Every structure is written in structure tokens, then in C-alpha cells.
Amino acid sequence: MVDYEALLGSLFDIVHVTDAEGRTLHGSGRYEEFFGIDPREMVGKPIEEFYHLGYFAPTITMRVIRDKKKVHTIQTTRKNQKLFVEGTPIWDQDGNFSGVVHTFIDITSQEQLQQELNEVKYVGTVMQSEMTKENNRQKGETSLIYRSQSMEQVAMLAKKLSQVESSMILLGESGVGKGVLAKYIHECSPRVDKPFVHINCGAIPETLLESELFGYEKGAFTGAFKDGKAGLIEKANGGTLFLDEIGEMSLSLQVKLLNVLQEKTITPVGSSVSRKVDVKLITATNKNLRQMVKEGRFREDLYYRIHVVPLEIPPLRERQEEIPVLVHYFLNVFSQKYCLERQLADTCYRILSEYDWPGNVRELENVVERLVVTSHDVLITPAQIPRYIHNQEYREHKGIKVDHVMAMQEAMDEVERQLVQRAYEQHKTTTKVAEALGISQPSASRKLRKWLCTS
Incomplete structure (x- = not known):
């Protein structure tokens, strides 16, 4: 006869089993060592009861019961142990859901975490991202936190493009992390030991932007430094120049930037002498530059110069599997920054994961910082999450948000393109798309051909 408890005990530090309602059926012998409670006291009682008593956080049992699929997380116990826990649904011979088996691995120390990474391949993504984040933070390097396939492709392409000198443009909505990706590209490039200069073209008044970018000679204008000043492009010499919000640059400055790219020279304000510069150019925008070219608001020759390699970052709502990882990352960042011990209740992760995040990663970062600094207790509860986030009715009936003119x-x-795309993703047929949008079937077909190139 196989001793299944002994077998599971040799594979995992702790095993815990509940029935289909979340009541404890069994807890292995080492449970008290990690959680501070005898598992025999838990038998027959709801697991959520012990979560509310503070023995561990977060809890995943009810998520497994609700979704009928595996769920995993990193759990902290009352004895301040860090455990990787995975909840797996179990089924009886008739295929009926009958309970949840939880397996726990102690990852309290960095050495144990690395050992478990080598032994348990299927938990690699979450743990490795945490280790990479910590190592990069210690080195002062930028880390990309992601789990989605779409962002993995972005990261792989970014790393590949970091090795070439071609100009590239980062596309995506405001707040998706274009600045972080630009810094990552620089740090992966052969120019890593040289300067990385980030300029937000929309944050500097147009009257000052030219002198900031190109510098000026002494006496160039009233109020200038008496000895002149080197421009930011010159300061990036040998390194990487990141021009964010490139669509905000005036046509006159676009001409001068084009000269930098073509001739590899700059001419400071008030000077007639050009200076050689060598920079890798990365630009970014959330605007439709092609449309701006048609309207005469952006130079066509510059457009093709900076649009050599476009790299688009998908909005956070299209990579929802990344939200819990980012929340966990920012929670650690701000807990350490403000010297506070903070944890999120499991329900908070679900609420945050279901929100659309129109402000993308930047909005998520701000919300997590707000939760950390305003919480009076270690455990952050759903009641502390801003109402507009977890109010489902508000999310379903909210209007269109305008970020810029x-x-x-x-x-x-x-708006039409996004509506057509969303409707087609949900319904797949022109008849149902037409019904969802309140238009005729021929109109739906035309719009699908226009925006999605469907046959």
C-alpha cells in the first residue's frame, strides 16, 4: 500500500486539503511549524476563518473553488515565513468537483528560492521575475516585469534591437511603460556605459526646447548662462537619446533633429559651428504620426527616419495576467521605500485584475503607492481600494476618457476602430457585430474590412 501522505511530504513542505466548500479535511505534520497552528484544530472549519484570523495572507482556496482551476501565489504566514502555494482542484470518479489540495514550498531565503527554481519548473516565471527584479535593483539596473506572451515578444525584440544602431520608435498608450523600455534597451546595448538622456518633448516649453536640446553659446540670449550651456543631445554623445512625446515637437525643431540624424552634427543656438555627435536615437509617442504627416503637422522625411523599427507596447487591459505580478512588484517597492510592512488581501488582487486601467501601468503604480501609504494596518483590504476601481457598474457604464486633444x-x-475591434473579438461574426453595435450587417462588414482588413 502506497503511503500517499509520506509521498507528498517528500515532494512538498506542507500539504493541505479542503472539501468543495473550503472546510479543512487534512493538514500535514509540518503545518504548525510554518503557520503556528495545529492542523487538527482546523479540521471541519472553513479555511477562510484562519485567513481572517491572520495566520496567512493572501488566501487562494475560494478562487480555486470558484474558477475550478489551478491558482498559485506567494503567501506570508503569521510566523513570517514566505511560501509558494499552489491550489489544485480535485475531482471524484464521476467528474464532480470535490475539493482543493494545496501544496506549499518554503521560499523564505534566497538560497531556497534558487533551489526551488531549479527543481520546480512550473513556478519559474513568478519566482524568476522576483529574483531578477531584486538583482537588477541591487545593481541599479532597469528590470522589465512581465508574464504575458505579448510582452515577452516585446522584451525579446527590444533586446535584439538593442544590439543595432537603427533608430526605433516606441508606440503605445500613455502610461504603458515606454520610458522603462527605452532604458532597458539602453542597458542591453553596447552603449550601456555611456549616458542615457531622457527628454520629454511635451514637458518643456517650445521656446526653451531648442536651447535645451541643442545648447547655446554665451550671449545667445538674455538670461543665458554667461559661459553658454551644452545641450542634452550633446550630453548623450556616445550613448542613447530618448525623445519621449516626439509628436509635440515643432516643425522648426523637427528640421534640426533631422539634421542630427542625417549629418550626425548639432549647431548650438547662437553658433555657426557644428559639432559632431554620436547617439542612438529612441523616440516614443502615443499619437498617430502617420495622420499628423497627412495633416502637415509632422515632417514626412523625419517620420521615415525615426520609424525605421516600430515597437508597440500593448495596453495593460490586453495583458491582464500581468496585473498581479505588477501589483506584487509595486507593493514591495513602496513598502520598502516607506519602511512599511504591507500585504494585499487575496480579494484585492482579483478586484485590481478585473479593472481596465485606462492609465495603464502608471495608474496601477500610483494606486498601489496610495494603498501602501494610506493603509493603517499590515493587511490592505478591498474597502481601501478606490471606489471607481471595484465598482463594477461604474466600469460597465463609464464614458470615454479623453487624455489629450x-x-x-x-x-x-x-473610437470606431476600437469599437469594431472589441465587437469582433467578442462575437466573431458580422451579424453579431452588427447587433452589438446597433448597425446593419453590410455596415458592419464594411467597417471590419476598413479597420481589421477582414475578407
Whole structure:
């Protein structure tokens, strides 16, 4: 006869089993060592009861019961042990759901974490991201935190492009992390030991942007430094120049930037002498530059110069599996920054994962910081999450949010494109798309051909 308890005990530090309602059926012998409670006291009682008593956080049992699929997380116990826990649904011979088996691995120390990474391949993604984040933070390097396939492709392409000198443009909505990706590209490149200069073209007044970018000679204008000043492009010489919000640059400055790319020279304000510069150029925008070219608001020759390699970062709502990882990352960052011990209740992760995040990663970062600094207790509960996030009715009926001013027709076209794309992703047929959008089937077909190139 196989001793299944002994077998499981040799593979995992702790095994815990509940029935289909979340009541404890069994806890292995080492449970008290890690959680501070005899598992025999838990038998027949709901596991959530012990979560609310503070023996561990977060809890995943009810998520497994609700979703009928595996769930894993990193759990902290009352004895301050860090455990990787995975909850797996179990089924009887008739295929009926009958309970949850939880397996726990102690990852309290960095050495144990590395050992478990080598032994348990299927938990690698979560743990490795945490280790990479910590190692990069110690080195002062930028780390990319992701789990989605789409962001993995972005990261792989970014690393590949970091080895070439071609200009590249980062595309995506405001707040998706274009600045972080640009810094990552620089740190993966052969220019890593040289300067990385980040310039937000939309944050500097147009009257000052030229002198900030190109520098100026002494006496160039009233109020200038008496000895002149080197421009930011010159300061990036040998390294990487990141021009964020490139669509905000005036046409006159676009001409001068084009000269930098073509001739590899700059001319400071008030000077007639050019200076050689060598920079790898990365630009970024959330605007439709192609449309701006058609409208005469962006130079076509510059567009093709900076648009050599486009790299688009998907919005956070399209990579929801990344939200818990990012929440966990920012929770650690701000807990350490403010010297506070903070944990999120398991329900908080679910609420945050279901929100659309129109402000993308930047909004998520701000919300987590707010939760950390405003919470009076170690455990952050759903009641502390801003109402607009966990109010489902508000999310379902909210209006369109306008982040910046654009041409009216451009805005209407973009709204139509997104509506058609969302409707097609959900319904797949022109008849159902037409019904969802309240238009005729022929109109739906035309719009699908226009925006999605469907046959």
C-alpha cells in the first residue's frame, strides 16, 4: 500500500486539503511549524476563518473553488515565513468537483528560492521575475516585469534591437511603460556605459526646447548662462537619446533633429559651428504620426527616419495576467521605500485584475503607492481600494476618457476602430457585430474590412 501522505511530504513542505466548500479535511505534520497552528484544530472549519484570523495572507482556496482551476501565489504566514502555494482542484470518479489540495514550498531565503527554481519548473516565471527584479535593483539596473506572451515578444525584440544602431520608435498608450523600455534597451546595448538622456518633448516649453536640446553659446540670449550651456543631445554623445512625446515637437525643431540624424552634427543656438555627435536615437509617442504627416503637422522625411523599427507596447487591459505580478512588484517597492510592512488581501488582487486601467501601468503604480501609504494596518483590504476601481457598474457604464486633444475626425476614427475591434473579438461574426453595435450587417462588414482588413 502506497503511503500517499509520506509521498507528498517528500515532494512538498506542507500539504493541505479542503472539501468543495473550503472546510479543512487534512493538514500535514509540518503545518504548525510554518503557520503556528495545529492542523487538527482546523479540521471541519472553513479555511477562510484562519485567513481572517491572520495566520496567512493572501488566501487562494475560494478562487480555486470558484474558477475550478489551478491558482498559485506567494503567501506570508503569521510566523513570517514566505511560501509558494499552489491550489489544485480535485475531482471524484464521476467528474464532480470535490475539493482543493494545496501544496506549499518554503521560499523564505534566497538560497531556497534558487533551489526551488531549479527543481520546480512550473513556478519559474513568478519566482524568476522576483529574483531578477531584486538583482537588477541591487545593481541599479532597469528590470522589465512581465508574464504575458505579448510582452515577452516585446522584451525579446527590444533586446535584439538593442544590439543595432537603427533608430526605433516606441508606440503605445500613455502610461504603458515606454520610458522603462527605452532604458532597458539602453542597458542591453553596447552603449550601456555611456549616458542615457531622457527628454520629454511635451514637458518643456517650445521656446526653451531648442536651447535645451541643442545648447547655446554665451550671449545667445538674455538670461543665458554667461559661459553658454551644452545641450542634452550633446550630453548623450556616445550613448542613447530618448525623445519621449516626439509628436509635440515643432516643425522648426523637427528640421534640426533631422539634421542630427542625417549629418550626425548639432549647431548650438547662437553658433555657426557644428559639432559632431554620436547617439542612438529612441523616440516614443502615443499619437498617430502617420495622420499628423497627412495633416502637415509632422515632417514626412523625419517620420521615415525615426520609424525605421516600430515597437508597440500593448495596453495593460490586453495583458491582464500581468496585473498581479505588477501589483506584487509595486507593493514591495513602496513598502520598502516607506519602511512599511504591507500585504494585499487575496480579494484585492482579483478586484485590481478585473479593472481596465485606462492609465495603464502608471495608474496601477500610483494606486498601489496610495494603498501602501494610506493603509493603517499590515493587511490592505478591498474597502481601501478606490471606489471607481471595484465598482463594477461604474466600469460597465463609464464614458470615454479623453487624455489629450486631437483632431475631431482622428478621435472619431479611433473610437470606431476600437469599437469594431472589441465587437469582433467578442462575437466573431458580422451579424453579431452588427447587433452589438446597433448597425446593419453590410455596415458592419464594411467597417471590419476598413479597420481589421477582414475578407
